[in-house]
Amino acid sequence: VHRNQAGRSWISKAAVYALASAVAGLVAGAALGIVGGLLPLDIRLAVGSILAIAAIAVGSLELFGRHMQPLQFDCETPQRWVNKGAWRWATRNGLTLGFGATSRIGFWLWYVIPLGAFLIGEPVPSAVIYGAYGLVRALGAVVIILGMIRLKTDISDRIIEGYGAARVLTAGQLVFLGVATAIVVGL
Amino acid sequence: VLTRLTLLNALLPAVGLGVLVGAFARNSSEVGWIFALLVCSAVVTALAQQTLP
Numbered sequence: 001v002h003r004n005q006a007g008r009s010w011i012s013k014a015a016v017y018a019l020a021s022a023v024a025g026l027v028a029g030a031a032l033g034i035v036g037g038l039l040p041l042d043i044r045l046a047v048g049s050i051l052a053i054a055a056i057a058v059g060s061l062e063l064f065g066r067h068m069q070p071l072q073f074d075c076e077t078p079q080r081w082v083n084k085g086a087w088r089w090a091t092r093n094g095l096t097l098g099f100g101a102t103s104r105i106g107f108w109l110w111y112v113i114p115l116g117a118f119l120i121g122e123p124v125p126s127a128v129i130y131g132a133y134g135l136v137r138a139l140g141a142v143v144i145i146l147g148m149i150r151l152k153t154d155i156s157d158r159i160i161e162g163y164g165a166a167r168v169l170t171a172g173q174l175v176f177l178g179v180a181t182a183i184v185v186g187l
Numbered sequence: 188v189l190t191r192l193t194l195l196n197a198l199l200p201a202v203g204l205g206v207l208v209g210a211f212a213r214n215s216s217e218v219g220w221i222f223a224l225l226v227c228s229a230v231v232t233a234l235a236q237q238t239l240p
Binding site for chain 1: 196197198200201202204205206208209210212214217219220221222224226227228229230231232233234235236237238239240
């Protein structure tokens with residue numbers, strides 16, 4: 001009974017964490033979409049074209065092995081939040097990671113999310129883009145923890161070892177997005 | 188060797204796929220395609236960030 005109660009409690013905190021992360025993304029995306037919508041479409045298309053070229057350049061440099069650290073607050077969420085209680089930790093951590101900008105970003109591809117939400121210029125699609133990020137970021141951590149519980153082994157080191165492959169994947173995605181966007185809006 | 192492998196395995200497919208999708212999107216719903224690509228990028232970013240320490 002105790003184990004079931006602990007399990008249920010863990011799942012509800014994970015749900016709050018994921019929900020907070022998704023809400024942070026949805027709100028940030030909607031706000032960026034509203035602000036972006038104030039700009040004329042021609043300007044957004046011009047900015048989008050320039051950013052598409054920048055994405056190709058940055059992604060290609062990464063793939064050529066010239067790693068450039070993205071501009072970021074290179075830190076985790078504060079450890080002291082754990083002392084505020086599990087529910088508040090889940091909520092605060094979810095909100096912070098779902099927004100993303102105030103903690104470690106790690107990949108240039110992250111910038112596509114706020115910039116894309118801004119340039120789309122409509123609250124609902126922009127919220128969906130940023131909200132998808134927030135939801136998947138939180139659910140990813142939940143799935144990893146569930147996997148560790150199921151496998152009864154700590155796989156966190158193996159996941160961190162995948163950073164190099166993740167860099168290649170995100171750089172490739174950046175080039176892919178840049179080329180496609182340049183063709184659609186720029187050329 | 189690493190650079191050549193990376194080029195072949197990542198850069199060329201990324202450029203090729205981008206050209207294909209871009210050309211296809213130009214002849215259909217442009218906004219819909221860009222939106223789908225942005226959602227895809229958001230998901231890829233969130234998954235990649237799981238590898239951050």
